[in-house]
Amino acid sequence: MAEDRPKRIAIIAGHGGLDEAYPPLILATSAVAMEMEAAIFFTFYGLFIVHKERKNRLKVAPVGNAAMPVPVPNIIGILPGMTNMATGMMKNWMKKANTASIDDLLEMCIEFDVRLISCQMSMDVMGIKKEDLIDGIETAGAASFLEYAMDADITLYM
């Protein structure tokens, strides 16, 4: 580990819930603000975070999460409409706390050189094409992620 290079964080984003989209983007942008290097590798459901139609894709599931701040009984959570309600609640909390939106965070990633990498194999499996994803994203395989991560100081699957 050379001491003359910046500290580095390598993140895999593997989940596609709206509440799961914030943690990798917040950590990566915080890291570059501290002059670290940062990359996020988007795999499987995580690809929805960088999907052009992410507005319709990133949701908060109101069932199967016993820790929802405002608990929704499962019998109610399965009714049509509840997923949209839970998603709206989450967006409101973030706004009240003056937190950046997913779009803001993605813009910050691109502006401050967080490397955004989509997983080629996940795209093949899920039938997602490069043009379905936001501009400024690279596409690579697991080997590329491992090459980057093996010299990182922080590695997280989020």
Place this chain on the structure above:
Amino acid sequence: MAEDRPKRIAIIAGHGGLDEAYPPLILATSAVAMEMEAAIFFTFYGLFIVHKERKNRLKVAPVGNAAMPVPVPNIIGILPGMTNMATGMMKNWMKKANTASIDDLLEMCIEFDVRLISCQMSMDVMGIKKEDLIDGIETAGAASFLEYAMDADITLYM
């Protein structure tokens, strides 16, 4: 990386299911027992692990988890009462295996100097105040976690 300091583990606890509360606490207490340094950074739903009312908050969701050891068909899992039943089952398994409770593990964390840190931004977003959390917890931002983690030997988002 100086060789004269102890090995260090930095954990982010981001989930609030009862079954999701054990892994970070077990790893952190095992680490300090091996004379490592350990810190857990509680974000989003993970804050419920260190919430004073965690007994009512940490549950095991009986739906949306295809790997429940005793599988509950989803059609049954959504009935009122099943979340409490699943939570009770988990507690019984842990007891039979002579595993420490969440309360025991938190006490061990404090006694053996695992640093417990609550994420300021998550608290703002979720309307959780410092006095809602257990005594002995610090509050900090993502930058503090990154500072700590960049010199850690093991980093995990759990």
Place this chain on the structure above:
Amino acid sequence: MAEDRPKRIAIIAGHGGLDEAYPPLILATSAVAMEMEAAIFFTFYGLFIVHKERKNRLKVAPVGNAAMPVPVPNIIGILPGMTNMATGMMKNWMKKANTASIDDLLEMCIEFDVRLISCQMSMDVMGIKKEDLIDGIETAGAASFLEYAMDADITLYM
């Protein structure tokens, strides 16, 4: 950190959905293909990945996942049979993308010396015995994982 040893990845596999079984196995086999050392520590629901009856255990939950590529309304997802349908869909996607099956990936792990380790405490808690698990797996405690991971270059909880 000695420079004359191979790079190392230490993974904890803690989840038991079919879609959650692929990422740790794909990363570990990719790592050994790059001449890295790799170990996977299977805890809690992750034990189902290496369970002899994994075919009946590893499923994709069609509810509680807002990011399912073909979204299934929760009201439908809870009907009996939908879990099997979602599981079949996932297997088909993987086949179309020419991805190895879980069985193939486990065989590759054993052939190329990925260390597969089952967590003793999780086995006790869940009533899983060594003979329930695939051949070629070691059993160890959290301390063994920490010993291995503290000298790893990449550490992930997946």
